[in-house]
Amino acid sequence: MSGATHPMVRFHNLHKSYGRVEVLKGIDLEVAPGQVVALIGRSGSGKSTALRCVNGLERFQAGELHVCGHDLAAEKVDLRKLRQDVGIVFQSYNLFPHLTVEQNVTLAPRKVKGVGSAEARELAREVLAQVGLSDKVQSYPEELSGGQQQRVAIARSLAMHPRLMLFDEVTSALDPELTGEVLRAIERLASNGMTMMLVTHEMAFARSVADQVVFMHQGRVWETGPGDMLLDPQTAELRQFVGNGL
Numbered sequence: 001m002s003g004a005t006h007p008m009v010r011f012h013n014l015h016k017s018y019g020r021v022e023v024l025k026g027i028d029l030e031v032a033p034g035q036v037v038a039l040i041g042r043s044g045s046g047k048s049t050a051l052r053c054v055n056g057l058e059r060f061q062a063g064e065l066h067v068c069g070h071d072l073a074a075e076k077v078d079l080r081k082l083r084q085d086v087g088i089v090f091q092s093y094n095l096f097p098h099l100t101v102e103q104n105v106t107l108a109p110r111k112v113k114g115v116g117s118a119e120a121r122e123l124a125r126e127v128l129a130q131v132g133l134s135d136k137v138q139s140y141p142e143e144l145s146g147g148q149q150q151r152v153a154i155a156r157s158l159a160m161h162p163r164l165m166l167f168d169e170v171t172s173a174l175d176p177e178l179t180g181e182v183l184r185a186i187e188r189l190a191s192n193g194m195t196m197m198l199v200t201h202e203m204a205f206a207r208s209v210a211d212q213v214v215f216m217h218q219g220r221v222w223e224t225g226p227g228d229m230l231l232d233p234q235t236a237e238l239r240q241f242v243g244n245g246l
């Protein structure tokens, strides 16, 4: 390969405070196209805040952040355009109970992109297949398990054809037996080349799916490396965090 690829996400010395409390203390981080980056760390270390900065849910006070060609430090970021490029899935899936799976998944493309009925149906089929829910097109959310609902939420995000996907502790609300199916759906997306950043407490998953694991501690990137760094931590903090969990 020749020539350097531009990173899809680039944090440079990013600082973020809530009031007088600084929660991100100079974050440097890059995500290359097709890469999967897992953010791990203790509660309160700043993982979710860092992720939320990426699609403009949080603003920051200093430093740089470029995402899919958008300069997020600029006064006038076009958040609408940014969020077409960057999908986010949260712990709570918030599907509309009165809409079918297909209607939930195609609502945003219909509204934002003016996608018509036939195209919407095709789109729903495409993204539901990606999360293994082809047979649930006409179901209502209440007829689905938590894991299936979360996969619908992922499909809903995919329906906008994002260039980057963010996952914020998407399995935290699920029973262990439902967690696996959601993680497998994310793994499938990763192997199909989707660029993604995910905050997760699932260490074994982070190790297996991530090209780069980022251990955050007290608002800083404390240690970063490939998944296997979790087997051989270089800092006492990561060693303690990982414990005997792997």
Ligand SMILES: Nc1ncnc2c1ncn2[C@@H]1O[C@H](COP(=O)(O)OP(=O)(O)OP(=O)(O)O)[C@@H](O)[C@H]1O
Pocket: 018, 023, 041, 042, 043, 044, 045, 046, 047, 048, 049, 050, 199
């Ligand atoms: N909206 C907010 N207003 C004030 N403080 C906040 C806000 N959101 C987060 N914080 C604080 O910022 C710090 C970082 O929070 P963040 O949610 O990013 O951590 P985290 O590593 O994702 O933790 P968790 O694993 O518990 O979600 C915490 O001390 C938290 O209390």
